[in-house]
Amino acid sequence: MLSTMQDIPLTVTRILHHGMTIHGKSTITTWTGEPEPQRRTFAEAGTRATQLANALRDELGVQDDDRVATLMWNNAEHVEAYFAIPSMGAVLHTLNLRLPVEQLVFIVNHAADKVVLVNGSLLPLLAPLLPHLPTVEHIVVSGPGDRSVLDGATARVHEYEELIAGRPTTYDWPELDERRAAAMCYTSGTTGDPKGVVYSHRSIYLHSMQVNMTESMGLTDKDTTLVVVPQFHVNAWGLPHATFMTGISMLMPDRFLQPAPLAEMIEREQPSHAAAVPTIWQGLLAEVTAHGRDISCMKTVTIGGAACPPSLMEAYDKLGVRVVHAWGMTETSPLGSVGHPPAGLTPEEEWPYRVSQGRFPAGVEPRLVGPDGSVLPWDGTSAGELEVRGNWIAGAYYGGITGEPLVPDDKFSPDGWLRTGDVGVISPDGYLTLTDRAKDVIKSGGEWISSVELENALMAHPEVAEAAVVAVPDDKWGERPLATVVLKEGATADYQTLRTFLGESIAKWQLPERWALIPAVPKTSVGKFDKKVIRKQYADGELDVTTL
Template identity: 80%
Template sequence: MLSTMQDVPLTVTRLLHHGVRVHGTSLITTWTGEGEPHRRTFAEAGARVAQLAHALRDDLGVRDDDRVATLMWNNAEHVEAYFAVPAMGAVLHTLNLRLPAAQLTWIVNHAADRVIVVNGSLLPLLAPLLPGLTTVEHIVVSGPGDRSVLEGARPQVHEYEELIAGKPTTYDWPELDERQAAAMCYTSGTTGDPKGVVYSHRSIYLHSMQVNMTQSMGLTDSDTSLVVVPQFHVNAWGLPHATFMTGVNMLMPDRFLQPAPLAQMIESERPTHAAAVPTIWQGLLAELTARPRDVSTLTQVTIGGSACPPSLMKAFDDLGMRVCHAWGMTETSPLGTVSRPPAGVEPDSEEEFAYRLTQGRFPAGVEARLSGPGGEHLPWDGKSAGELEVRGNWIAGAYYGGGTDGQPHRPADKFSEDGWLKTGDVGTISPDGYLTLTDRAKDVIKSGGEWISSVDLENALMSHPDVAEAAVVAVPDDKWGERPLATVVLKEGASADFEVLRAFLAEKVAKWQLPERWTIISAVPKTSVGKFDKKVLRKQYADGELAVTQL
């Protein structure tokens, strides 16, 4: 039977139109380092969005689903690109400026970007890549920075402001299919080539609604959000789109991401909300401890990207900044869970704190299940640990195939046969739908049909007074498939007694989880972002480079 309802595509264009029309006086404020920050209303930005679209189409020849990349900080011009490119029907590709040069080059070529919009201050990063970029025809430079590094560059170079100057401030936006590609972002995995996630207009629109739901970020047009999380990092967690839906003001730090300017902009611009990863926030905490400032307006901080340490959460509580934990990844747009405690939990209680430390609860738009060692689906009992799999409209179901007409591909280790995303995260789900992550799937030890959390063993070991660091990795075992290998860094002056450490562990974990294999190392190998690099340890073990004691 036919519904009689209208059918209007859910597009980025509608978000743009609404923000400009209904929330035209809301502000995008960009920090400039010195002097007054730069302020632009949504209405002013909307006019420039139209000008940018004209320039991209008429001057640079952007057509159909051409990719327009950005290599930019968080600022008003980056927001303009966020709307102009998808609304004109092209695809916005945000480039992660933290990636190594070779990876950036690979990604630009894989996405076949035709244009790169770049901040002047990032030209020293871009210029050396240019000879290797095979598809880029135009570079558009915005904001301060020495242009001379581009001299003799192959692609045509344009100034952002000159390019859009004098262009019409309205644009006859095409009516788009909501399933059309709108934006893309590559995951920077530690293994293999980066993988492209292509967001649709539909996924961005629905995700924006979710961000604005009461039990999500819950912001209104009285709020100002300090968007520290980069716009090249999963759409700045959806904030630029979501704010246009409800008129939330944006405070953009541009390249001033150090603790001192962040503290200064909080004091002077008085945001009510901030979104950031824990490391940035850890630095801010040290700064505020050393040089206290008035940060009283900032009462809500969304933290994601990696787990927020309890000590950091407590420290920010004490400053009046309530941390709200969230979990997500590039493949989930990113909002997967948000940790707002359930009804009935006493405020400021231990129970409430425990809920806030979980990754959070699944919203209606994200279905979740746990897949156990044998692929079976586990109960939501807060105990059974399995790999988290998710389904929903803002969850990736494939990766971009590359080139100009590459078909999406679905690696079996990333997507289940029935289309769910395998997150690679291992954890439990409580009966009321709260996710607690304990491990990465690749670090879990699969021992005789049961899973052993490497993180649990490490935390237990590191609580011993003689242990400076400990990493536990899976090693092959004839009988059990895999067993844990404990690698231990001793504190200075301490001596190794594996029997003692094993007995210490035995008080904290089940007997069958106790490692038989032990070794002393001088330091745990780390990745470029400071995480334990267990790949290296596994290889050292396989190559016989570690002196292992069998207990």
């Protein structure tokens, strides 16, 4: 039996129209490094987005489904692109300017971007790549920066402001299918080529509603959010779209992401919220401590992108800034879980909930899958790989313009759930605690051993500087842990001492038999333990391994 309700597509266009009318007075403030920031209302930005759409269609020939890329910081023009491009039926492709240049070249070609909107300050990054980007027909430059590096480019070069000036302020927006592509973002996979996630109008609309639900960021049009998380990184966690839905004002740092200008814009503009990864908060904390900055205007800040050290959360608590931990990834739009503690607890009781990855909203259905493929209970101890299902969760990757969607077995289950690659436990009341990456977990006799847990326990020993634990093949158990340890200078602890120490906090069957002292743990370019290298050293017999 069918309902009698209207059926209206959930589109970015609707969010744009709503934001520029009902919330027309809300503002986007962009830091410029000048005495005054740039200030623009949602009504003005929405009108300019409309002019941009007209320009893209009439001047640049952008058509349905054409990919329009952005290589931009967080600023008002980037927000305008966020609305203009999907609303006209084209696809916004945000380019991650932190990617290695080979990967940047790969994704522009893979997406076959026709246009690149670029900030002038990023031209030195883009210009050298242009000879390798044959699909790019137009470059639209916005903001300060030397244009001469584009001399000789074969693509046509436009100035953003000149391009939109005088264009019509209305657009006969198409009525789009809500399942149609609206935006895309490539993962920065450490192995293999980057993979493209293509967000739909439906997924962005529903995700925007979720961001505005009380259990997520909980902001209103009385709030201003400092959007530090880049717009080139999972749509700035959905904030530009979500803010237009409820009128939250935005403070945009553009390229001024260093602790000193961040502290200055917080003091001057008084945002009530901010969103960023832990490293930003580490840097800001040092700035606040060193120079006595006052950032107490921020009632809450959302931290995600990596696990937040509890010490960092405590430090912000003391400044009167409440840290809310969240978990997500490019494939989850990214809002996966949020660390609001349950009701009725003391601050001490809230703590383990706050440092967990948090609780799932109704739109994200989780399950833990164990080593044998079975679905595990939520008992706080059964560790499995986290799989998720929902409307703003990817079910495939972009296969390129001529190909089928990519559905790698190791990324999606046969019944369509996203395999997150994260291993953890879920408590009986639904809180997620991640313990490891699936690729680093040790699969021993049908049970999983967390390498991270062993490492943390080892590094708690006063004579251990660093420790990395990896899985190595074992005839009897399939895999067993190998502990590689860097001792502090002058340390005298032997393996048996360390193993006994480990045994105080770790179950006996999980204790490593194989041990090796190493001079330093090999690291990736971003400073993470590079366990691939250790596994290879072990396989190649390069480590001096003692078996207890």
